[in-house]
Amino acid sequence: MENKPWLSSYDPQVPHTLAYTSATIPTILERTAQLYPERIAVIFFGFSLTYAQLWDSVQQFTGALHAIGVRRGDRIVLFLPNCPHFIIAYYAALRLGAVIVPINPLYNEKELEFQITDSGATTLITLDLLFPLVKNILPKLDGMRIIVGKVQDYLPPLKKLLYPIIAQKGTEKVQISEGGNVFLFHKLMKMVVPHPPCPSLDWNELALLQYTGGTTGRAKGAMLSHRNIICNNQQIRTWYTGFREGQEIFISVLPFFHSYGMAVALNLPISVAATMILFPKFVAQDILKAIKAYQATTLPGIPTIYSVLGSYRDIAKYDISSIRYCVSGAAPLPGTVLKEFERITGGSIIEGYGLSEASPVTHANPIDGTRKEGSIGLPLPDTDCKIVDMETGQELPPGMPGDLCIKGPQVMSGYWQQPEETSATLIDGWLYTGDIARMDDQGYFYIVERKKDMIISEGFNVYPREIEEFLLQHPKIADASVIGMPDKLRGEKVYAFVVVREGQRATPEEIIQYCKAHLVRYKVPRKVLFKDKIPRNLAGKNLRRVLREEAAALADGTDDREDTT
Numbered sequence: 001m002e003n004k005p006w007l008s009s010y011d012p013q014v015p016h017t018l019a020y021t022s023a024t025i026p027t028i029l030e031r032t033a034q035l036y037p038e039r040i041a042v043i044f045f046g047f048s049l050t051y052a053q054l055w056d057s058v059q060q061f062t063g064a065l066h067a068i069g070v071r072r073g074d075r076i077v078l079f080l081p082n083c084p085h086f087i088i089a090y091y092a093a094l095r096l097g098a099v100i101v102p103i104n105p106l107y108n109e110k111e112l113e114f115q116i117t118d119s120g121a122t123t124l125i126t127l128d129l130l131f132p133l134v135k136n137i138l139p140k141l142d143g144m145r146i147i148v149g150k151v152q153d154y155l156p157p158l159k160k161l162l163y164p165i166i167a168q169k170g171t172e173k174v175q176i177s178e179g180g181n182v183f184l185f186h187k188l189m190k191m192v193v194p195h196p197p198c199p200s201l202d203w204n205e206l207a208l209l210q211y212t213g214g215t216t217g218r219a220k221g222a223m224l225s226h227r228n229i230i231c232n233n234q235q236i237r238t239w240y241t242g243f244r245e246g247q248e249i250f251i252s253v254l255p256f257f258h259s260y261g262m263a264v265a266l267n268l269p270i271s272v273a274a275t276m277i278l279f280p281k282f283v284a285q286d287i288l289k290a291i292k293a294y295q296a297t298t299l300p301g302i303p304t305i306y307s308v309l310g311s312y313r314d315i316a317k318y319d320i321s322s323i324r325y326c327v328s329g330a331a332p333l334p335g336t337v338l339k340e341f342e343r344i345t346g347g348s349i350i351e352g353y354g355l356s357e358a359s360p361v362t363h364a365n366p367i368d369g370t371r372k373e374g375s376i377g378l379p380l381p382d383t384d385c386k387i388v389d390m391e392t393g394q395e396l397p398p399g400m401p402g403d404l405c406i407k408g409p410q411v412m413s414g415y416w417q418q419p420e421e422t423s424a425t426l427i428d429g430w431l432y433t434g435d436i437a438r439m440d441d442q443g444y445f446y447i448v449e450r451k452k453d454m455i456i457s458e459g460f461n462v463y464p465r466e467i468e469e470f471l472l473q474h475p476k477i478a479d480a481s482v483i484g485m486p487d488k489l490r491g492e493k494v495y496a497f498v499v500v501r502e503g504q505r506a507t508p509e510e511i512i513q514y515c516k517a518h519l520v521r522y523k524v525p526r527k528v529l530f531k532d533k534i535p536r537n538l539a540g541k542n543l544r545r546v547l548r549e550e551a552a553a554l555a556d557g558t559d560d561r562e563d564t565t
Contacts (some may be wrong), residue, residue, distance in 0.1 A: 004046075004379075004443065005398070005439075005441060005442060005443035006378040006379055006385075006439075006442070006443025006444070007443070008379055008442070008443070009366065009369060009370065009442050009443050009444065010366065010369070010378065011367055011368045011369050013241050014239060014241065014366075014381065015237060015238065015381060016381055016382075017381055017382050018231075018234055018235065018238060018381050018382060020227075020230065020231050020234055020409065021230065021490055022203050022227075023203060023226075024094065024201045024205075024207075024226040024230070025091070025094050025207055025226050025229050025230065025267070026058070026091045026094050026095045028230075028233065028267055028270050028271045029051075029054065029058065029091050029270050030055060031054060032051050032270055032271065032273045033051040033052055033054065033055035033431075034203075035246075035273065036051050036273040037050060037051055037052035037245050038050055038051075038052065039051050039246055039273055039275070040275045041053075041270070041275065041276065042054060042084055042087065042275075042276050042278060043276070043277045043278065043294070044084055044154050044155075044278045045155055045156075045564045046155070046156045047084075047154050047155050047156050049084065049154075051273070053086075054087065057084075057088045057189065058088055058091045058092045058095070059092075059195060060189055060191075060193075061088050061089060061092035061189060062092040062093075062095045062096060062190065062195070062196060062198065063106075063193035063194065063195055063196050064092075064188035064191045065092055065093060065098070065123075065188075066096060066193070067097060067191060067196075068145060068183060068188070069145070070093065070096055070097060070098055070122075070123055070145075071096065071097075071098070072097030072098065072101065072199050073097060073098070073206075074096075074098045074099065074121075074123065075098070075099045075101050075107060075119045075120055075121040075122060075123075075209065076089070076098045076099065076100055076101060076121065076122075076123045076124075076125065076140050077101045077102075077103055077115070077116055077119070077121045077123065077124040077125065077126055077210065078090060078102045078103065078125055078210075078256075078257065079102060079105055079107075079112065079125065079126040079130060079134065080105060080125060080127060080130075080149075080257070080549070081105050081255070082252060082253070082255060082256050082261075082265075082278045082279060082280050083126070083127070083151065083154065083278060083280060084153075084154040085125065085127065085129075085147075085153065085154070086256050086257075086315060087256075087266065089125045089147075089326065090256070090266075093432060094207060094226075095198050096196065096198060096199070097198075097201050097205065098123075099119075099206050099207060099208065099209060100207065100208050100209070101115065101116075101119045101121050101208075101209045101211075102208075102210070102256065102257035102258075102262070103115050103116075103211070103257060104220065104255070104257055104258075105126075105127075105130055105257070106538065107363040108133075109133055109136055109137050109232045111219075111274065112133065112134070112137065113137045113140060113141075114218075114219070115211055115219060115221075116137075116141060117218075118146070118221065118416070118417070119209050119221060119416065119513060121144070122144060122145065123144065123145040123147065123152065124141075124144055124145070124146050124147070125147040125149070126146070126147070126148060126149070126151065127148065127149050127151065127187070128148055128149070128150050128151075129151070129222070131135060131148055131176055134146065136439065140469070141179065143494040144181060144392055144415050145181045145182075145183065146181060146182045146183070147181070147183045147184075147185055147188065147494045148176050148182065148184055148185060149184075149185030149186070150185070150186065151184045153185060153189075158447070162319060175297055180461065183188070184433070191432075195398070198273035202226075203225065203226040203227040203230060203370060204225050204226070204227050205225060205226055206223055206224075206225055206413075207223075207224060207225055207226045207228075207229060208222075208223075208224040208229065209221035209223060209416050210222045210224055210259045210356045210360075211356075212355070212356035212357065218244045220416070220418055220421055221413055221415060221416030221418075222259075222356045222357045222412045222414040222415060222416075223412050223413045223415065223416055224259075224359055224412050224413075225413065226257065226271055227409065228359045228409065228410050228411070228412060228536065229263075229267065229359055229410075231273055231359075231408075231409035231410050232263060232358070232359035232360070232361055232409075232410035233263070233267050233268065233285070233433045235361065235380040235381055235382065235383070235410065236263065236264065236268055236361055236364075236380070237268065237271055237272065238380075238381060239364055239367070239380055239381075240325065240350075240367060241368070242296075242324065242325065242367060243272045243274075243325075244272075245272050245273050246272075246273040246356045246508050247274075247297075248269065248273075248274035248275070248297045248298050249273055249274060249275045249277065249294055249295060249296045249297050249298070249322075250265065250268075250269040250274045250275065250276050250277065250296065250297075250298045250299075250300070251277050251279070251287060251290060251291065251296050251298070251299045251300075251350070252265040252266065252269065252276040252277060252278050252279065252300075253265070253279040253281075253282050253287060253301070253305070254300050254301065254302070255538050257401075258538065259354070259355075259356040259359065259360040260300075260329055260330055260354065260361075261300075262363070263354075263359065263360060263361055264300040264327050264329075265300050267563070268300075269298070274298070275294070277290050277294055277296060277364055282305060282308075284308050284312050285312075285314075287299075287305075287309065288312065288315070288317075288318040288320060289318070290311065291318065291320045291322065292318045292319050292320060292361075294318075295322040296322055296323060297322055297323060297324045297325070298323070298324065298325045298326070298327075298328045299323055299325075299327075300326070300327040301326060301327070301328060302328065302329065302330045302331055302540035303328060303330075303331050303332065303333045303334065303337055303387035303540060304328060304331075304536065304540045305335070305540075306326065306333070306337050306338070306341045306349065307337045309341065310337060310340040310341040310344060311340075315344060320345050321346050321347075322504055323346075323347040324347045325348060325350065325367075326345075326347060326348065326349040326350065327343070327345060327349075327350055327352065327364075328350065328351045328352070329351070329352050329353060329354060329361070329540055330540045331540040331542070332374070332447070332469075333349065333351045334469075334472065335373045335374070338351070338373070339396070348367070348371075350364055350365050350367060350371070350377075351365050351371075351375070351376060351377065352364035352365065352376060352377055353376035353377070353435055353447065354446070355435075356412075357411065357412045357425070357431055357433075358406060358408070358410045358411050358412070358431060358520055358555045359410040359411075359412070360410075360492075361376045361380065361409065361410070362379060362380060362383050362385075362406050362408065363376045363378060363379055363380065363383075363385075363445055364376075364377045364378065364380065365378070366378065367375035370442075372440075372444050374446060375440075375444045375445060375446050376445050376446065376447055377444060377445065378443055378444060378445070379406075379408075379445070380408070382408050382409055383406060383407070383408035383410070384406070384407040384408060385404065385405065385406055385407075385439070385445065385520055386405050386406055386430070387400065387401070387402040387403065387404060387405070387437060387438060387439055388402050388403050389402050390402055390403050390436075392453065398438075398439050398440055398441050399438060399439075399440065400438060401436050401437065401438045401448045401564045402436065402437070402438070403432055403433070403434070403435075403436065403437075404432060404433045404435045404436070404437035404445070404447075405430040405431065405432050405433065406430065406431045407429050407430050407431065409425075411429075411431045412426075412431070414426060414562055427548075434450060434451045434452060435447055435448075435449075435450055435451065436448040436450070436451055436454060436463070447465070448463050448465065448466075449463040449464060449465050449466075450463075451484075453484075453544055454484075455482075455483075455484030455491055455492045456484070456486070456491050456492055457487075457489065457490045457491060457492050457493060457522045457523075458490045458521075459492060460522050462484070462492075462494060462522060462523050464482035464483065464484075464544070465482075466493075466523075467480075467482045467494065467496065467515075467519070467523055467525070468480045468481060470509070470518065470519065471496060471498065471515075474511070475501075475504075476500055476501055476504040476505075476506045477498055477499070477500065477501065477506075477511075478499045478500065478501040478502075479498075479499035479533075480496060480497065480498050480499065480534070480564060481496070481497045481534045481536045481542050481547055482495065482496050482497075482525070483495050483497070483544050483547050483548050483551065485548070485552070485555070487526075487553055490522070493526040493527075494522075494523065494524065494525045494526055495525060495526065495527050495528075495529065495547075495551050496511065496515075496525035496527070496528045496529070497528075497529050497530075497531050497534060498511060498528055498529070498530055498531070498548050499530070499531055499532065499533060499534060500530060506530075508527070508528035508529075508530075511525070511528045512524065512525060512528055527551075529550075529551070529554070534547075535547065
């Protein structure tokens, strides 16, 4: 939009536009290794690597990948949790001009096979713990190179017990037969190979296929270039003015395979020469112990992490006052969670917003300026935004909800081999996010709802998030998710899934009456279903698709009360 009211709300030290470094992603690590060679880069269950050692490992693995046939433009699957293998493989493959395809290590065979096949990947890097699943689909992956690492590759000499990386049913010990197209990670790291002639890459070259959309339908590969990732990294670094280069200690528990974790728990800490304490999974006690032991300063996370840590029963045993900054994204952050966690740590939680198609960060609340509860904040430098009418496409004034559109150097070039999806999402350089949002007079943005999640009941737009936030005000409700289900009379009817607080009891009638007393008729849930836990993905996003399937399976019409009052 021509008028950018958010610029006047920037912190004074944040420029409105940036001079970007025309570089590629591996230069982030190379620069830090040159300036801070003895600085500890990685801590993994007590094992540590300095930045010099990490860069040496990346160079060695670059040579090994080249020796086994990896070339520029090849797609390389990283089917890994947060571990040193991921970091080394990520930067090594990018140095060769290969394209990274990160895949959730909790995926099942069908999901894994789809993304491998869709991306046209030629190499897959994984851990022995995940190899049984990979082995089951190997007959369908003709000619694919498989590189298998072990957690023991990067554990201290005396720490032989394997930490439970991934709790996955059906995992069994499988003999890994080296040879043919199967390689062992630790042997490649010992291979005597010359440093390969790394190609001179253009920063507009494809670097990443970040699959997205799995919560709403078939996943699509967002094509992100070196330029996209580098620019977003500089935008984030510039926004967080208080980072002290060479002094920060990050808790890196957000999964690297996710665009959010890759940006703020991997590339960001390396760009500021921070020490990363790696966690393959979130365990509250382990995180609290690490914060206390290492005096961690930065904890990128999602609302669930801050909620669980803030309400941990033995929180008083842990001094976590070293935390200065927290970065929250992926889902709305309840104000009560923010205030409690900030009270415990004395640090600041900065809520923001992003999506895989934008590398991913586009908005954040100011560090020193006004933080508005419930707001995703302001567009980052060089990020333009507008709110448009969902039917006419006309730009809307402040206060009016509509489709959030974004333009900036971090926005993808399109979806991998999906021109129709690309043309529907990228229009005249604008990324149509599919999120319904509004902007206030000061340029702060607020997410109202996902367009695909919006319910149309009796001709009225109903936003699930609004009802969820209302339900969370009930003293007996710990979590809630609202969906729309088909209804012949209304078009759609509101269903609420509710998690009751420990020690509390509630009935559907009680919750419905509570809603009737405060909400307009068409927003009142027609059915309330109780669950032990709301299904969410690893990024904390509500899996409404799963709940819709569950509701459809249970639907028999006997519990839906027709209320025309």
